[in-house]
Amino acid sequence: MMLFFPLARRGRNENESPLRGGLRAVTLAASVSLGALSGAAVLTVAPAPVAAQQVSALMQSIAEAAAESKDLTAFYRANGYTPVFADDSARARARRQALLRAVQLAPEKGLAPYDTTLLTADLRAIRSERDLGRAEVAMAKLFLDYARDVQTGQLVPSRIDSGIVRQVPYRDGVSVLTNFARSNPQAYLRALEPSSPEYARLLREKARLEEVLAQGGWGQEVPGSKYEAGQSGNGVVILRNRLMAMGYLPRSASTSYDADMSRAVQLFQIRHGLAPDGVAGPGTLSQINVPPEERLASILVAIERERWMNFDRGQRHIWVNLTDFTAKIMDNDRVTFETRSVIGATQPDRRSPEFSDEMEFMVINPTWNVPRSITVKEYLPMMQRNPNAAGHLRIVDRNGRTVPRSAINFAAYTPSTFPFAMKEPPSDGNALGLVKFMFPNKYNIYLHDTPSKSLFGHETRAYSHGCIRLQQPFDFAYTLLARQTSDPEGFFRARLNTGRETVVELEQHVPVHLVYRTAITLPKGGMEYRRDIYGRDEKIWQALQQKGVQLRAVGG
Structure with missing residues (x-):
């Protein structure tokens, strides 16, 4: 028994019989073979001479139906406008059956049902080669829609929320169609789905x-x-x-x-x-x-998010789940290090974004280059009230030279005209703490230490301006360095003890994934x-x- 909650839905074709009947009708009516066009029999028919106008009718129909899609136009031009779905060969039948079965089971994969009402009507109405061409392209469109949805998601993340800046690995439609036509159709359709254990x-x-x-x-x-x-x-x-x-x-x-x-x-x-x-x-x-x-809704959202990340995440990678307030180092899908984190506050301009990049280096004893937004939104108003406010920060000009506060009339500037930057030298009280981990990106987001240790004791830890603060940054560094030195702790502390800013390159860059998952599976079962x-x-x-x-x- 299956019950549905009263939500909008789309109909779907439950079987293939209209297509089979329609093909038989056009086969008997046309009595043609397209062997001269493709080099192999495409329609199974009684022997008859090939009429040029009949061949061109099929080609023209496919070309016209595919014209609104660059991918379909390129695919059919490359294959000589030969049908791959809508002829009566065994391979075409296998493709149709596999596709229609996959579409029928789409809701089991967390996808919306597909409306095949019009396609069904077109298939039943096949009486000519023009009808056959339109049905062929309709099947190809359905395939591309399903392939994209099940492989990389039904939604475009950036259109949902400005903080979801993830780059989805969309596949080229021509390649997807070409490879499908050359493969076992059922196996190919299964392989489109994410291969992650989480999915x-x-x-x-x-x-x-x-x-x-x-x-x-x-x-x-x-x-x-x-x-x-x-x-x-x-x-x-x-x-x-x-x-x-x-x-x-x-x-x-x-x-x-x-x-x-x-x-x-x-x-x-x-x-x-x-x-x-x-x-x-x-x-x-x-x-x-x-x-x-x-x-269940949270799980369906998580399934969609898995599709947005349908790519190789790296044998070793860093996994920062914003909703979980943790940062993990993963090796072969196993957690090898985990620490609590503090993420961006819930105000719209302070939320941590979601994206993936590669960690390239760490900076020990870092200088804090105060972001422009913090400088003009937070510190400038403070210094306009009291020029000596935030005295632990240096004010520098465009050439990097320190400018005395006594030489600046803070009241003369607005957030858009303030010409100076602010820096905090390395120290125990530095806002970045004693180490930061860099994966250079246009969002100016990175992982770092913090002097505000008490925040890690909170149940909800959303306090930063967007960057990710780590409770155990030294141990995090040791785990990363263990692959390039026999004494990671000694290596790290020798540079820390100098008190000078030191850049340490990672010999092997590590993928970093900032994700947002409210439904998380456990490898041994449970949620x-x-x-x-x-x-x-x-x-x-x-x-x-x-x-x-x-x-x-x-x-x-």
Whole structure:
């Protein structure tokens, strides 16, 4: 049994029979062979002489139908306007069957259903070679749409939120079509999907949650605002039942908040980025009461985000999940180092962007070159009130020369006319701390140390101007340097102890991925969820719904 929530949807063709019947009709009507055009029989027909006007009718039809797409025009020009989908050969039938089957199963992959109503009508109406050409191109368009959606996503990230500046690895349509025509169609269509373990686990969890919805969800929401050890009553029973339904608590008949329930709540808190105190307070209850529909939406968003990153992330790479406030070094998909992080604050102009780049070097004892935006928005107003404000910072002119504050009339400048820059020399109190990790990019984002250590004790750590602060930057550096020196700690500290700014190149650049995932799979099973602190996933989900992606309840 399959139930659908009342969201917009598009119809789809469920089988291939209209195409087969239409092809047989045009085959018998035309009695032609295109062997002279392609070098091989394209239509299976009774022997008959080739009429030039019949051949040109097919070619002209394909050319006209493909004209609105550069990729289709280039593909069919290169193959002599030979059909690859809409003839009656065994290979064409295999391509059609594989494509239509994949399209039919699109919702299982987290995609919107495809509207094949018009295509079905066109296939049933095939009576001439012009009809055949139009059907051929319609199938090719459907293939390209599906290939792009399943391979690199249904949405363009930068159109959703200005902070998602990720470069999606779109594939060339001509190459995709050409390779499909040369390959096993089913295998090729499967290979379009992301190969990451995370993608496969997300699909499995999607299917599991769809079954949960079909079975009625996780039961009643937990009332009240706080439950802790020793309590009993109806609210505790409802909490017990919901924790069991979600898989955090084994079967239990206890009506009190006992040690088992405390451990279950603690595990839930760990899996949701909450302080694991074992007490079901307001913050924990708000997350416990999130409905499975909302969790499923988070998974569908995560699947879309996986498609945006359908590329080789690097055998070793750095993974910074903004919603998780962590930075990890990954080796062969295993976490080999992890540290807490502080990310950009939630104000629109301070949020950390999402993108990928390569870490090239680290700077020990760095100078802080104060970003222009901070200089004119924060420090200039302070110095206009008090010229000696932020006295730990040097003011320099365009030639890098220090300018005494007594020589500057701060009141004479606006944010757009202030001609000076500001720098902070290396020191223990430097805003960047004692080391920064550079992957040069136009957003001026990097990872670095910080003197503000207390912030790492907070549950939500969104305080920076956009850069990523690390709780354990020295150990992070040692892990990176271990591949190029036998004594990474000694190497690092020898340069640190000089007190001078020192650049250390990484002999092997390391890919860095700043990501935003609110639904995170665990390799051994289970899920973790995080809050949508910047509201980006909500925007993505709204856009996916507009595309036709649906929440489904499957099973029963």
